[in-house]
Amino acid sequence: MMSKLSFFRANSLPFPVFSRCSARLIHKPNPAPKTLILCVFSGNLTSTTVPYGPSLLKGKKPLPNDLRLASIDSHRGKFEESIDKDVLLDEDEFTRIFEISAVRVPAKDCFALENRLRGHLLNWPRIRNIARVPGDEVDEEMMKLLGRETEEDEGDSVVDSVNRRIRGKAEGDGERLSSVLHRDQLARTFNSTGYLKFRNLAKISRPKRKRKAEKVEGKEKVKERGNRRNEFAVVEVVEDRGGTEDFEGLLGEGYGSRGIWRGSTRLLLLDEKYSGEEVQDLPETIKALFAEVKKTDASLSFELVKCRLTLFYDYWPMNEVLESLLPKGMIVPSAFEMVGHIAHLNLRDEHLPYKRLIAKVVLDKNQPKIQTVVNKIDPIHNDFRTMQLEVLAGNHSLVTLVVENGLRFHVDLARVYWNSKLGTERQRLLLGFDHNDVVCDVFAGVGPIALAAARIVKRVYANDLNPHAVEYMEQNSVVNKLEKRIEVFNMDGRRFIKAMFSSDKGQKVTQVVMNLPKDAAESLDAFRGVYNDRQRDEDLSFPTIHVYGFSKAPDPEFDFHERIRIALSEVAVDVKMRKVRLVAPGKWMLCASFILPKSVAFSRRNINCV
C-alpha cells in the first residue's frame, strides 16, 4: 500500500519567514527556528507564467477586512498549530478569489442545459459547474404544502401560487405589499416547518451562534465550533441585475428583480475565459439559449450573472501548497510511503528546517487516511531492521494496521520491520507455492510471507530473531484465523535452519524463504551438512531455497551468485536469478532460487552454529 505522489519539481514562490519574537522578514531559512509563521505572498509573482485553471498564482487574495469572507461559516480556521506548537500554518493565506460568469437557469432545466453548454462551462478539478443558489429552493414537500398538486402546475403557476399565498396577490392581481408588510405576512403565514424551507428567513429568526474569539499574536483567531464542514469552495453571485432590494436578504437570491419569487434556480458556471463578458460577447450556443428563452415565460429565471468563486486551503493539492511554502528552487518532497495510517517521509537535508510544516501539509491533505506523519532519521542499521522514526505531525502512535492481499497485519513501526513496497514481490513468490508445499520462513518479521503462504500451503514454520516481531506474527495469525497452519519460532536464523532440518519437521519442508537481503546469502552456510547424521538413501527433503540479497556490483546477478556459491562452498549451483527492485541508485535487490544441492546437505564442511 504505497502512495507515490508526483509533483512539480521546483516551486516558484519566495518564502518570507517571520520569526514570532522579532517579526523580522527573513528570506533564508532560519537554521533553528523555534517558531515559524509561514506566509505566502502571491503579489510578487508577476514574472511567473500563469497556468490555465485554478492556481494559487492566479486568484486574488481576499482583503484582510473582507466581511463577506468572515460571514462564510465553514472557513474560520485562522491558525492551526502543528504537533510541537512551533510551526504555524496560516490557512487563510491560501484563500483565492476568482471572478467568473454564470448563467442562472431554472433548477429543473439545469442538467439538460449543462449538456447543451458543454465545452463552455468551467472545467476545474473538483469544482462542479452547476452551483446552487443559496436560499431559493423549495422542495417537493413544500410544493405540496403550497398547493402544487399536478405537474401542470409547474413553472410560473407555482410562482403565482406562492405569491398568492404569501401576499394574497400574484402578478397581475393588483398592488403589491410593502416589504415590511410582506415580511410580517410571511412570519405569520409560515409555521416553524415553513421557516426551514426559507433558510434566510429562518436565519433572521434564530439568535446568532456565538463564536469564541481568541487573540493569537495580534491576529484574531476564530475557534471553530463542532465539526468543520467539508467545504473547499464557495460560489456567490456578486452582481444580480436589476437589484432585489430588501426582499433578497429576506427570501434569498431566488427572490427576483421584479419582486416576485422566480422559483428554484441553479448557476451554470462558465469557463474562466468568459469572465466579465456580456451576453453578446458569448459563444453562439449561449446567445442562442438567451434568444430562445426571451420569447418564453421562463425568461425571468434566465440571466447572466457575475460570480465570485472562492477556493480555500482545503481545495489546493498538496504539491501546490508545498510549492508555495518552500523556498524558491527547493525540490518539493515528491513521494511518501503509506503504512496503515502512517505516512512515512524520506526528507532530504534541505527539507529539515521545514520538516514539521511539510508534515502538517501532508497530514492535512491526506486525512483521514493518514493520521501520523513520520520521517526516517537514520538508514536502517540494526539487526531487527527497524527504522529510527521521528513523528512530525498527527498522533504519536506507530502501531498500525496494514491490509495486504486481504490479510490484516498489526505492526509497530518503532519495533518491527515492515515494507509495503515488497507487497508485489511477496505476491510473485507465493504464485510458486501450492497446497502440497511445506514452507519454512527463516526471517519472517510479522509474517507477511508466512501468513499469506499459510492460506495456500499445508504447513508453515516461521521464525524471527526479534521477539516483538514474533509477538505480532502470533497475533496476526490469530487475527487472520491461520494459527492452526503456522508454527512460530524466535531464534537466530542459522540455528533455526539447523534445528528444522535435523528434526522430522524439516523432512517435509519443500520451500525455504530467506528474506534478509543484507545477510541472508551468508546465512546459507547453515545448510552445509544439515543431513550429515542421515543416510544418503533415506527419504530426505531437498527444498527450493529463495534467498534475497542486495548488490551494488556492475553485474549484480553474477556478484550475488558468487556470494551464494561461497556460502554453500559449492560451485555447481543451478540458480534462477531475478532482479526485484532498485533500492537506491546502483543498488539492486535480487532474489535467487535454487534447489538445495545434495552435495551441500551432506557436506562434511559443516559449520558450528553459536
Ligand SMILES: C[S@@+](CC[C@H](N)C(=O)[O-])C[C@H]1O[C@@H](n2cnc3c(N)ncnc32)[C@H](O)[C@@H]1O
Ligand atoms: C527484511 S526483514 C523481512 C521480514 C519479512 N520477511 C517481510 O517481508 O516483512 C528481515 C527480518 O529478519 C529478522 N532478523 C534479522 N536478523 C535475524 C537473524 N539472525 N535471525 C533471524 N531473524 C533475523 C529481522 O528481525 C527482520 O524481521
